[in-house]
Amino acid sequence: MIEISNLSFSYTGEEPYLIKDLNMTIPGGQLISVIGENGSAKSTMIKLVVGLLKPLKGQVKIHAKSVGYVPQKMETFNKQFPITVEEVYKTHLRALGIKDNKRIDECLEEVSMLEYKKSLVGNLSGGQTQRVFIGRALLGNPELLILDEPSTGMDIRSQKEVRKILKGLREKGVTILTVEHNISAAIHNSDFIIRMGDNIGVLYDIKTYKRNIQHEDVDNMLVFRKEEF
Numbered sequence: 001m002i003e004i005s006n007l008s009f010s011y012t013g014e015e016p017y018l019i020k021d022l023n024m025t026i027p028g029g030q031l032i033s034v035i036g037e038n039g040s041a042k043s044t045m046i047k048l049v050v051g052l053l054k055p056l057k058g059q060v061k062i063h064a065k066s067v068g069y070v071p072q073k074m075e076t077f078n079k080q081f082p083i084t085v086e087e088v089y090k091t092h093l094r095a096l097g098i099k100d101n102k103r104i105d106e107c108l109e110e111v112s113m114l115e116y117k118k119s120l121v122g123n124l125s126g127g128q129t130q131r132v133f134i135g136r137a138l139l140g141n142p143e144l145l146i147l148d149e150p151s152t153g154m155d156i157r158s159q160k161e162v163r164k165i166l167k168g169l170r171e172k173g174v175t176i177l178t179v180e181h182n183i184s185a186a187i188h189n190s191d192f193i194i195r196m197g198d199n200i201g202v203l204y205d206i207k208t209y210k211r212n213i214q215h216e217d218v219d220n221m222l223v224f225r226k227e228e229f
Ligand SMILES: Nc1ncnc2c1ncn2[C@@H]1O[C@H](COP(=O)(O)OP(=O)(O)O)[C@@H](O)[C@H]1O
Pocket: 011, 018, 036, 037, 038, 039, 040, 041, 042, 043, 044, 045
């Protein structure tokens, strides 16, 4: 689904590279979680895959008709701006060149937010806002949905709801590539793990990851209880 070859990147355009000579083939039809410390280039890698950043060396090839993207921290969205959920979706449909407005209800249904269609986005909770933006990313019927920390900064119940939505989409055949800050949730929910660190990312199938689990990850895991997934 995603082929990354000899990818190197830095924001300065020169060495030292933040990502150095990364090679990875990310399979389709799976839920893949990207984990790693703060500053380990998770968001940078995601932006390179989405095409928001250009590699200095190497390339990223995506084999998907349509790609949806939910950036990190949609709360940068100006909450004062008086726009309804429906208007946000209509604007996005127009940007995608889709005339059929019935996708709006379908996608809101998908994220259980249909009853908030006429609500002002600024009046929604963090979890509801995130669901709205996941639904917006679905408008173009993506085969690949890429999300950057979709469940960060919200209460546990909302986090669970977001993870449930992603698992549901994966069951419907959408490939999900998501940055996940909660390692135990990542292990619990994913088919594959990409662990970022040391200017590289390593792709593990979940069985292998569990077998090779690193010491610091186990320490992190102890922080989370099972019912949080
Ligand atoms: N636009 C930018 N310009 C310069 N440096 C950046 C930019 N964005 C991120 N960085 C730096 O790149 C490193 C990786 O950032 P990021 O990919 O956001 O990490 P993560 O998502 O894993 O926390 C960090 O040291 C960060 O400060």
